[in-house]
């Protein structure tokens with residue numbers, strides 16, 4: 796009976812933005828792995844090798860506590876939200892601005908930033924500077940930098956079963972749900 800009153804989870808179309816080598820594919824695989832570990836009935840782990848071998852853009856589907864996601868690891872037409880992967884060693888690249896502009900034009904209105912490869916960056920000041928840079932770029936392109944979550948992640952560590960890495964991905968997932976599954 797209660798199912799009659801249960802609201803269906805929203806369907807979110809998500810794109811990953813970010814420069815080559817900034818960990819987009821690793822992150823996508825880690826999202827599916829951590830979800831699969833936590834809820835094997837609802838989710839399938841898509842291994843890195845499988846994502847890398849697809850001819851076109853990789854697209855995966857998964858379900859979190861609050862939403863169902865169709866997630867493409869590049870800008871997808873019709874995407875409502877985007878995950879911006881920014882490497883915690885390098886910060887935003889010259890092409891990031893252009894990617895954000897294209898995302899805005901494609902209709903993306905909300906972004907969550909994943910600071911990737913954080914296991915390799917121990918200088919907290921650098922992370923903070925990168926966060927400020929990204930926030931300014933977001934403002935310049937018409938997003939709300941101040942309210943955009945910036946989540947440090949270690950996706951490769953998560954894929955290897957490391958607990959801190961896994962927790963970083965869980966934190967990212969809950970930030971995504973808060974940002975994208977708002978009603």
Ligand SMILES: Nc1nc2c(ncn2[C@@H]2O[C@H](COP(=O)(O)OP(=O)(O)O)[C@@H](O)[C@H]2O)c(=O)[nH]1
Pocket residue numbers: 813814815816817818819820821822911912913914915948949950951952
């Ligand atoms: N140490 C570390 N390396 C990572 C992490 N995520 C990705 N990498 C490495 O960064 C490189 C680029 O990652 P990849 O996912 O292919 O980036 P893409 O080009 O944006 O898809 C690969 O050698 C990954 O193994 C991470 O969290 N920690």
Ligand SMILES: [Mg+2]
Pocket residue numbers: 819820821
């Ligand atoms: Mg890739």
